[in-house]
Amino acid sequence: MNEYRQEIAALTMRWVRRLSREKFSMLFTLIQPMLFWLIFFGNLFQRAADVQVVQAPNYISFLTAGVVVMTVLNNGLAGGVDLLFDKENGFLERLMSTPIHRTSVILSRFLFVTTVTSLQVLVILGVAFLFGVTPATGFFGVAVILLIGMLFGVGLTAISMAMAFSVKSHGDFFSVLGFLSLPMIFLSSALVPLSAMPRFMAMLAVLNPMTWAIDAIRPLILTGWAEALRPLGIVLLIMVAFDALCLYGSAKAFRRAIG
């Protein structure tokens, strides 16, 4: 158990070191989603969006939940990138030739992605606060937001890592990534509520786990516990089921790469 902890701590520390050395890329991955989506998109659509339709005091407060989950989505889907490079330059082989528990590398990645994402979510909520968005459910509500984000992120990170282990070239990886990310956002309730979507899009959006995460987070920010608690149980269940499905689907790729 002690050895296990030592390995995971060291491997996680490596991801932290890498991030801190890539100052430029860190700046962009951390700043881009909130700057672009929350500030520009939020303010741009301020007058175009109908507050009756979005059921919120203004568009930015409606959009905050969407930007939080979009951040989880992007970080999760990109969660396997570093392992992809490790696979390609042989570093993964070096790690796997040491007497570490076979799951340590993957666990360190989950730990790292989840932590970075949570910090980013806090920053986004902070920026939203500067634009006058105060979470209606307070600190405890923020904790629940983080929990939902973590649960959704685990499944996404699993898919991303499985893909990193399976693709032939990293070109393939980034094509799939680019292909997935925008439709996932547009076919969800991130930018527009389901009720205001064209019917066929709303039908697809209901199948998107991202929609469920957003619709659970939104009342935590906008309305309060009374509204928020109602869907929470089912959403947590859906998130856990989503994670189970993703992990089950990834297991084969994991076993092949590190088994």
Next chain:
Amino acid sequence: MMEQSVAIDVSKLGKTYDGVAAIQDLSFQIRTGEIFALLGPNGAGKSTTLRILITLLRPTSGQATVLGYDVVRDADHVRRLIGYVPQERAIDRFLTGREHLLLLGDLYHLSKEESLRRIAELLKLVDLEGKADQPAKTYSGGMKRKLDIACGLLPNPKILFLDEPTLGLDVQSRLRIWDYVRQLRKRGITVVMTTNYLDEADQLCDRLAIIDGGRIKALGSPTELKSGLGGDIVSVTVGSAALTRVEPLASALKGLPSIRAISTKPTGLDIRVESPEKALPAILEAANRLACPVEFIEYHRPRLDDVFVAHTGHAIREEFPAAEEEA
């Protein structure tokens, strides 16, 4: 000969990818304390064999033990006894040399003090003390290789595996690496390496296995393998106008008492001879009689390239004869 203990025992090892055999029916032993090379061209199955021995690949058939532990069933135990230096520059460009070693120290479950002690010693050994706290992206190819080797030695392994240790290195770095490997043998570490450089196998290794097409073609010390060929080599190159006379010359020489074997190459003949002082006049006389102008004749002791050709039927790098043909 003194019986040495066996470090690695490979028995009928096979590995198939999608129905295609990468290696088949490999059996050999590596002795404790020796430098052993798997020599062969790219795609011969060297790396597959190495990856099975270091537990990164599961064999499809047969078995292998490292210091008595099965590489599949006791994989974790094997990993505790070995060090590995991968073929690719498996370096994290963003980490410093010291951080690489600290990371591995934790992965081998060393205590902080032990880790720091070994790191200081290894940085000194590979002469990287000055650059230890610079990110690896500032390192030259040779320095990355040295860091690689330090990483492989950190666990204080009984056996060190090196995958193509000098591939793409300049001459000086190459000699340095050879020097380190010899130092390791002095410390009692068994070294197993793959290489496609004949001179590396010849000068550095105690014993080697020639692998080609996934099978072992020959096994022994460089000296044994060379003397096993029997006789010295006379290489005859004929003028390009006389290439049609090469075959008649070969038949004329066949059966002469001092000549043991003849192989045809694109530019002439390689003749294995019993005693050069008798064979040389006979060869020149036959060439004269057949009006086959000899452009160049060379006599040498058998080299490892001759051993390779004799056992595999081709040169280790096919591009060389092709280039000669063009010229």
